Amino acid sequence: MSRFLLPIIVFAVMIPVFIIGLGRDKSELPSPLLNKKSPQFELPSLQEPDVTVGSADYAGDITLVNVWATWCAGCRTEHGYLMNLAARGEVPIFGLNWRDQRTPALSWLRQLGDPYVKTAYDEDGRVGIDWGVYGAPETFLLAADGTVLYKHISPMNEQVWTEEFLPRIQAARGSK
Amino acid sequence: MHRLVVTLAIAFLSVPVHAIDAGQAFEDPEMQARYESIISEVRCLVCQNQTIRDSNVFLASDLRREIRRMLEEGLTDAEIADFLVARYGDFVLYRPRMSGKTLILWVAPLLLLGFGGIVVVRVLRRRMSMPIDDESDQAAV
Numbered sequence: 191m192s193r194f195l196l197p198i199i200v201f202a203v204m205i206p207v208f209i210i211g212l213g214r215d216k217s218e219l220p221s222p223l224l225n226k227k228s229p230q231f232e233l234p235s236l237q238e239p240d241v242t243v244g245s246a247d248y249a250g251d252i253t254l255v256n257v258w259a260t261w262c263a264g265c266r267t268e269h270g271y272l273m274n275l276a277a278r279g280e281v282p283i284f285g286l287n288w289r290d291q292r293t294p295a296l297s298w299l300r301q302l303g304d305p306y307v308k309t310a311y312d313e314d315g316r317v318g319i320d321w322g323v324y325g326a327p328e329t330f331l332l333a334a335d336g337t338v339l340y341k342h343i344s345p346m347n348e349q350v351w352t353e354e355f356l357p358r359i360q361a362a363r364g365s366k
Numbered sequence: 367m368h369r370l371v372v373t374l375a376i377a378f379l380s381v382p383v384h385a386i387d388a389g390q391a392f393e394d395p396e397m398q399a400r401y402e403s404i405i406s407e408v409r410c411l412v413c414q415n416q417t418i419r420d421s422n423v424f425l426a427s428d429l430r431r432e433i434r435r436m437l438e439e440g441l442t443d444a445e446i447a448d449f450l451v452a453r454y455g456d457f458v459l460y461r462p463r464m465s466g467k468t469l470i471l472w473v474a475p476l477l478l479l480g481f482g483g484i485v486v487v488r489v490l491r492r493r494m495s496m497p498i499d500d501e502s503d504q505a506a507v
Binding site: 219314318322 | 411412424425428431432451452453454455457
C-alpha cells in the first residue's frame with residue numbers, strides 16, 4: 191500500500207504547485223520600490239525645456255506617476271482612460287515621458303488631450319532606470335510622502351482602478 | 367531569372383548588421399573584461415531570456431550605458447549589482463543572490479539530490495538483505 195501512497199502524495203503536492211506556476215504571469219515583475227520612497231528626480235519639462243519638473247512638484251499629495259511614450263501602443267490604449275481619470279480629478283496625474291522625442295510627444299498631447307498636471311521629459315531613460323521602468327505604460331501610485339504604494343504595468347482601465355488603486359488610495363487617506 | 371540573381375546577390379552580399387554596441391567600451395582590457403562579464407549576467411527585462419549583452423532594445427543599451435558609467439566612476443561589481451537589484455529586483459541578475467526570497471532556488475537542487483540519495487541507499491539496502499536465490503533459479507531451469 192505504501193508504495194502507491196508516496197507517489198500519490200507527491201503528485202497531489204506537485205499539481206497545485208504547477209497550477210499556480212502556470213497561472214502566474216512571469217513577465218510582470220514585482221517592483222522592489224514598493225513601500226519605499228520613490229526616487230527623487232529633476233528633469234526638463236516636456237512642454238518647456240527650460241523649466242524643471244521633478245519629484246518636488248507632487249510632494250504632499252497622493253499622486254499617480256504615469257510612464258508613457260509615443261512609441262508605446264499600450265499608452266495609446268490607456269490614454270482615453272487617463273483623460274477620464276484626470277477629468278474626475280480624484281488624484282493628480284504626473285507624466286514621465288520616457289525615451290521619446292519631443293515633437294511627436296507634444297503632438298500626441300495636442301491631438302489626444304493632456305491628462306497630466308506636468309510632464310517630465312526623460313530623453314535618455316536615466317530616471318526610468320531609477321524607477322525600475324522596463325515596459326511602458328507603467329503607473330505608480332505614490333502616497334503623500336512619496337512612498338510607492340502600488341505599481342501597475344500595462345494599460346490603466348476602470349477595472350484596475352477600482353480593484354487595485356481605489357482601495358489603496360482610500361486606505362492611505364483613511365490612515366492620515 | 368535576372369531578378370532572382372539580383373535578389374540572391376543582395377541576400378548573400380549584405381553584411382550582417384550589428385545594432386548592438388558590442389565594440390570596445392574601455393581601453394583597459396581589465397575594465398573591458400569586467401564590463402563584459404557584468405553585462406553577460408544581467409537580464410534584459412524587456413526580452414526576459416536574453417542578457418543585456420545580447421539585446422539591442424533601448425533599455426538594454428541604457429543599462430549598458432549606466433554600467434559603463436559606474437565602472438568609470440570606480441564602483442565595484444557588487445555595488446553595480448546592488449544598483450540593479452534595488453531598481454529591478456533579484457530577477458535582473460541571471461545568478462540571483464542568496465537571500466530569504468531566493469534561498470529555495472539555491473537549496474532545492476541539494477535537497478532533491480539528498481532525497482534521491484536516501485531513496486537509492488534504502489532501495490540498495492533492501493535488495494542487499496534479500497537472500498540470493500541462485501539455487502532456486504538453477505532448479506527452475
